[in-house]
Amino acid sequence: MKIAHRDISPKHPPLVVAEIGINHGGSLDVAKGMVLAAHRAGCEMVKHQTHFVDDEMTDEAKQIFPPNADKSIWDVMEECALSKDDEISLKTYAESLGMIYISTPFSRAAADFLNDIGVSAFKIGSGECNHVPLIRHIASFGKPVIMSTGMQTIDGMRPSVQALDDSGxxxxxxxxxNLYPSPPEIVSLQGITELRNAFPRAVIGFSDHSIGPEMALSAVALGACILERHFTDTRYRKGPDISCSMDPAELKFLIDRSREIHTALHNPKVRTAPEEDVYRFARGSMVADRDLPAGHVVTPSDIWARRPGSGEISVQHFDRLVGAKLTRAVKRNQQLLWSDLDGVKPQANS
Incomplete structure (x- = not known):
């Protein structure tokens, strides 16, 4: 898939998404500071959350308290939501830095707004992963979609994926x-493989709510093409998602290390050119293990392999030498030559 100018696939370095989310606490200035901090850390994409509370929730939400907050979910989102003008300003600022700006709409009105202001892609959160009508509505805009799948089984999310497939x-x-933070006891790295096997058309990624970079980096080794983590300019801020947010240093670490892992994933099992110097001294060459006369028939106890590997015959040919007749006398620890062995056809080392 491609979002704006960024290709996303197993062939490309993982896309690390810094989710500012609601960490700005409703302040545009703080949000812009977080975007700038992510940009300076080398991040390509920032993600916001677009909350139009009246279209997103009913009054019952005022009685629901999330496990990571001391106030109702209504109050949390109402306090942290940016106005339309502020979000437009935040998007403009991120794009002025060359970054890609996307957001999660938590309602139909939010989705319409984001499409109107020209986001290049949509993020669907885990809470809306089974909201097929909203998924259809978002997909109808014809833009790429990144969907988190927390709290869903493979079978439970098939209708939602089908809606995306049907849209093209x-x-x-x-x-x-979806626990903030998520301990390793409940994080599923197997889910990356299960998603890839179940939905081969999808690009697969990892949205991480754990503490530290280990889970996200492990996900890269399993083939994750997108890494999403909450981000804050400093963890000294207060907020329900701060505990599982990375700071600029951790963001840079995640970007750099994930690219290194991606590079190594595409290297075949071969002896590389830089290893040749090591190969020459680290491997053993076949030598006589004692003084041997000409005409002697070699037994296993007559030969051994010792460093360096600069000799003509590598240890890999040990068994081929047994039973051969020596064409000349050799001294102990003398490297053997193919010409020393009557009836043994020379063979290249590997």
Missing amino acids: VDYALLECT
Whole structure:
């Protein structure tokens, strides 16, 4: 898939998404500071959350308290939501830095707004992963979709994926655990493989709510093409998602290390050119293990392999030498030559 100018696939370095989310606490200035901090860390994409509370929730939400907050979910989102003008300003600022700006709409009105202001892709959160009508509505815009799959089974999310397939948009599915923070006891790295096997058309990624970079980096080794983590300019801020947010240093670490892992994933099992110097001294060459006369028939106890590997015959040919007749006398620890062995056909080392 491609979002704006960024190609996303197993062939490309993982896309690390810094989710600012609601960490700005409703302040545009703080949000812009977080975007700048992510940009300076080398991040390509920032993700926001677009909350139009009246279209997103009913009054019952005022009685629901999330496990990571001391106030109702209504109050949390109302306090942290940016106005339309502020979000437009934030998007403009991120793009002025060359970054890609996307957001998660938590309602139909939010989705319409984001499409109107020209986001290049949509993020669907885990809470809306089974909201097929909203998914259809978002997909109808014809833009790429990244969908988190937390709290869903493979079978439970098939209708949602079918809706994306039917729309024809490109999409990514992110393995996710929705506890803030998520301990390793409930994080599912197997989910990355399960999603890839179940939905071969999807780009697969990992939305991480754990503490530290280990889970996200492990996900890269399993083939994750997108890494999404909450981000803050400093963890000294207060907020329900701060505990599982990375700071600029951790963001840079995740970007750099994930690219290194991606590079190594595509290297075949071969002896590389830089290893040749090591190969020459680290491997053993076949030598006589004692003084041997000409005409002697070699037995296993007559020969051995010792460093360096600069000799003509590598240890890999040990068994081929047994039973051969020596064409000349050799001294102990003398490197053997193919010409020393009557009836043994020379063979290249590997």
